[in-house]
Amino acid sequence: MKVTGEFGVVGQSGEKQCTGCKRNLPVSEFARDKNRSDGLQVRCRGCVAEYSAAHYRRRREAMGLTVREKVDVPAGHKLCRTCGAVKPHSEWHRNATASDGLATRCKACRAIQEREGHLKRHYGLTEAERDQLIAEQGGVCCICLAAPAAHVDHCHETGRVRGVLCFSCNAALGQFKDRPDAIRRAAAYVEGIAWKPTLVAPGVYQLPS
DSSP, rough: OOOOOSSEEETTEEEEOOTOOEEEEEGGGSBBBBTTSBOOOSSSSHHHHHHHHHHHHHHHHHHHOOOOOOOOOOTTTTOOOOTTTEEEGGEEEOOOOOOTTTTEEEEEHHHHHHHHHHHHHHHHHOOOHHHHHHHHHBOOTTTTTSBBBEEEEETTTTOEEEEEEEEHHHHHHHHTTTOOOHHHHHHHHHHOOOOOOOOETTTEEEOOO
8 A cells, every 4th residue: 555645544554644643553543534535534533532522522611511521331321411420220210212211310310300390380499499498497397396397388279388397287287278267276176275166056056256
């Protein structure tokens, strides 16, 4: 094989000099380029890959986007682009439409996304806004003032968020159907006040006001 130019095929050795790393490499290390006299690119595959990676990084950074680093992923594992962790396939939900049969996010990231979506759809809150409510309550339920605040409470008629309650207090409000009159009578009952109805007519009782 003869020389075809300054960086063409070297002698009869079947090698070519790369314009990037300046090494003489086998022609198999160069991709095809029909526009070149020798039919090969002037840079070896390794140099082309490095240039492409650097160009990708510069372009993403210029656009203010996250630069995705190349990660070695062992067999039976997958990289989660959300958290950046490499996890075994058991940590992923199935997705029959995906090329690898797995979801795009790991189970943990998907759970976080679903929680965030639930808060936004039902209460119009972000996680940061909910956490701010909890902080303003001192981290505890704003009814019992003891148990950790965990469940967002809202008015079912207006949708207005009232606070963050513990599981028990949130369930109790639901059982009382948000009726202040029933809640007041329950409080009086617990405090030892006997709420006995007064018979005003046959079969008709009057409750204390």
